[in-house]
Amino acid sequence: MKKAILFFIVALMIAPVASAIDRMPAEVKPAGVTVVIPRQAIDNAPALEVFTIIHHARPDKPGKPGKGPKGETCYGFISGKAKLIETENVLINPTNSGMTEEDVLNTIQVSASTWDNETSTQIFGDFTKDYTADFDTYADGRNEVSFGNYPQNGVIAVTRIWGYFSGKPNSRYISQFDIMFDTDFAWGDAEIDATLMDLQNIATHELGHTTGLNDTYSDSCKEVTMYGYSAYGETKKRTLETPDISGLQILYGI
Numbered sequence: 079m080k081k082a083i084l085f086f087i088v089a090l091m092i093a094p095v096a097s098a099i100d101r102m103p104a105e106v107k108p109a110g111v112t113v114v115i116p117r118q119a120i121d122n123a124p125a126l127e128v129f130t131i132i133h134h135a136r137p138d139k140p141g142k143p144g145k146g147p148k149g150e151t152c153y154g155f156i157s158g159k160a161k162l163i164e165t166e167n168v169l170i171n172p173t174n175s176g177m178t179e180e181d182v183l184n185t186i187q188v189s190a191s192t193w194d195n196e197t198s199t200q201i202f203g204d205f206t207k208d209y210t211a212d213f214d215t216y217a218d219g220r221n222e223v224s225f226g227n228y229p230q231n232g233v234i235a236v237t238r239i240w241g242y243f244s245g246k247p248n249s250r251y252i253s254q255f256d257i258m259f260d261t262d263f264a265w266g267d268a269e270i271d272a273t274l275m276d277l278q279n280i281a282t283h284e285l286g287h288t289t290g291l292n293d294t295y296s297d298s299c300k301e302v303t304m305y306g307y308s309a310y311g312e313t314k315k316r317t318l319e320t321p322d323i324s325g326l327q328i329l330y331g332i
């Protein structure tokens with residue numbers, strides 16, 4: 079008699095669970111069914127690879143055209159045709175910039191427009207002031223621009239991009255980025271004061287990295303925006319040269 083009661087109680091406990099499972103066939107994913115994972119979950123997956131691209135200071139001397147390797151294109155890519163695959167919003171923390179918040183936000187937006195203006199693809203979306211934006215060592219799903227001290231001398235700025243870079247060329251893409259401008263330098267508008275590090279100049283270069291373009295270091299490429307060195311007072315990277323635009327349009331179209 080006791081056994082029968084126990085069996086009855088256990089059966090009562092199991093029954094609702096079993097029937098609940100029966101009523102949820104959609105929750106069981108048989109092999110071969112595509113499961114859509116939210117973009118955020120993909121971006122934060124540990125398998126994301128990272129590149130850190132450092133922009134060094136070097137006194138500027140005029141370029142010597144023709145000294146580069148034959149067939150020099152003056153543009154290159156970070157990883158095959160890896161590029162941003164959707165319009166990216168950007169958070170900007172103007173703290174420690176030494177500039178007004180308005181100037182920092184406006185300047186970085188102008189730099190982004192410089193790239194967006196040369197392709198029909200809308201690469202960059204909204205730029206928002208955010209005091210929590212920082213330069214991360216991990217992928218947090220946010221594109222952040224901030225000012226801080228990179229622990230290495232002579233570094234003007236550093237860009238970190240996360241994405242998939244080692245798979246088949248067609249499967250590679252950039253999922254997110256962070257940029258930090260080094261507070262070892264005095265930032266501002268070098269067209270007004272040539273003793274400053276020009277924010278628009280450097281931001282245009284760094285945002286070029288976030289689109290998938292790499293540095294170029296050849297002497298014959300000193301005039302292009304993606305040339306890998308800069309100096310106080312420099313403003314020539316504010317505007318794109320033909321090689322910068324060629325590289326951009328290979329990734330994003332005309």
Ligand SMILES: [Zn+2]
Binds near residue numbers: 133287293306
């Ligand atoms: Zn660079």
